[in-house]
Amino acid sequence: MKTQWLYDELAALDLAVRLALVAQLGGRAVFTTSLGIEDQVITAVIGTERLPIEVVTLETGRLFPETVALIAETEERFGIEIRRFFPEEADIEAYVEKYGRNGFYGSVEARHACCHVRKLKPLARALEGAAVWVTGLRRGQSGNRAATPLTEFDTERNLIKVNPLADWSIDQIRAFVEEQAVPVNPLHARGYSSIGCEPCTRPIRPGESERAGRWWWENDEKRECGLHVPDASDDSAIPSRS
Numbered sequence: 684m685k686t687q688w689l690y691d692e693l694a695a696l697d698l699a700v701r702l703a704l705v706a707q708l709g710g711r712a713v714f715t716t717s718l719g720i721e722d723q724v725i726t727a728v729i730g731t732e733r734l735p736i737e738v739v740t741l742e743t744g745r746l747f748p749e750t751v752a753l754i755a756e757t758e759e760r761f762g763i764e765i766r767r768f769f770p771e772e773a774d775i776e777a778y779v780e781k782y783g784r785n786g787f788y789g790s791v792e793a794r795h796a797c798c799h800v801r802k803l804k805p806l807a808r809a810l811e812g813a814a815v816w817v818t819g820l821r822r823g824q825s826g827n828r829a830a831t832p833l834t835e836f837d838t839e840r841n842l843i844k845v846n847p848l849a850d851w852s853i854d855q856i857r858a859f860v861e862e863q864a865v866p867v868n869p870l871h872a873r874g875y876s877s878i879g880c881e882p883c884t885r886p887i888r889p890g891e892s893e894r895a896g897r898w899w900w901e902n903d904e905k906r907e908c909g910l911h912v913p914d915a916s917d918d919s920a921i922p923s924r925s
Contacts (some may be wrong), residue, residue, distance in 0.1 A: 690834045693847065698859075699728050701847045702736065702817070708843065710814025712736045715806065716765065718753045719878050720856055720867050721819035721848050727865045730761025736817060739809045742767040743801040744775065745880035749870050756866050768805035775800060785882060791901060794883075801880070813842055820846040821853075824877065824893045853893065 689708075693701045702725070706712055714729060714736050716722035729736050740754060754765050778786070778800050787794035810816055820831045831849045836842075848856070853876075860867055870878050874886030876893040885896045 687834065689843070689845075690832065693833045693845070694850070698724070698847060698851075699732055701845075702728050702734055703732065705815060705817060705845050705847070706734045706736050708815050711812055712815040712817060713810055713813045714738050714817035715809060716740050716819065717879065718750050718757070718868055719819065720860060720871055721821055721851075723757065723865050723867050724856055724859050725817065725819055725847065726757055726763070726765075727761060727859075727863055730763045731863075737766065738763055739766040739768060741802050741805045741809070742769050743805075743880050744770060745801065745882060747868075747870060747878065747881045747884075749868055750878060753866065753868050760866055766809075768809045770801045770805055774804065787883065788900060794898060794901070807840075810840055810842065813840075816840070816842050816844045818844065818846050819848055821848050821851055821856075 692704060696704065712735065714722075714725060716726055716738055718740065726738055728734070729738060742751075742754075754767070757763075758765055778797060782789065782793045782796065787797040816837065822829050822831045831846050833846055833849050835844050835846075837844045859865070868875070868878055875884060875896060876887050877897055878884055879897055883898050885899050887893065887896045
């Protein structure tokens with residue numbers, strides 16, 4: 684990965700200052716939250732510091748009730764709005780007609796198609812016009828994310844992508860949550876380390892990676908929904924500091 688000024692500066696800062704710097708980059712900054720424990724840490728800082736970073740979530744229509752309830756609780760706790768982006772009804776109907784409502788269990792193709800309709804297309808609307816995309820990705824979440832950089836340029840979406848928790852451990856995350864009394868999804872206490880759509884998520888077993896409970900019926904260890912797997916990225920495209 685090419686080292687850029689933004690990466691270098693963020694690496695030396697704590698989370699609050701990292702996000703404050705991101706908010707000053709210029710243009711619309713958007714944080715996409717799935718309401719997982721990492722995302723709750725970022726939301727807490729954005730809300731507490733009153734940073735001009737929009738907080739949005741992809742309301743897929745298949746989320747756990749606990750996740751949906753946490754949206755409202757988080758908004759009230761931090762005095763912010765979490766903007767919801769839903770899939771298009773016509774897209775859902777077309778998917779169900781072709782694969783069935785739970786057709787994603789049948790093949791990787793069908794599962795990718797469901798993620799495309801319920802997550803990727805709403806994400807495109809959420810990021811429309813954005814200059815900066817903030818995520819809760821961490822290197823410790825899975826082997827597939829072990830090389831997650833603090834910053835990268837997403838050439839597919841033509842924006843700067845910032846992963847401010849990339850170098851945080853799960854122990855750091857939990858310590859922050861406890862110290863700051865950050866509300867978290869009660870499913871974490873039931874063994875769900877990574878929480879997505881209800882039919883596609885299970886608790887992890889001892890010794891499994893944090894994301895092993897996602898799309899567990901597939902054999903591919905690099906399984907992802909496609910949100911964070913762009914066609915290409917190039918850190919050299921991050922503009923130099925003026």
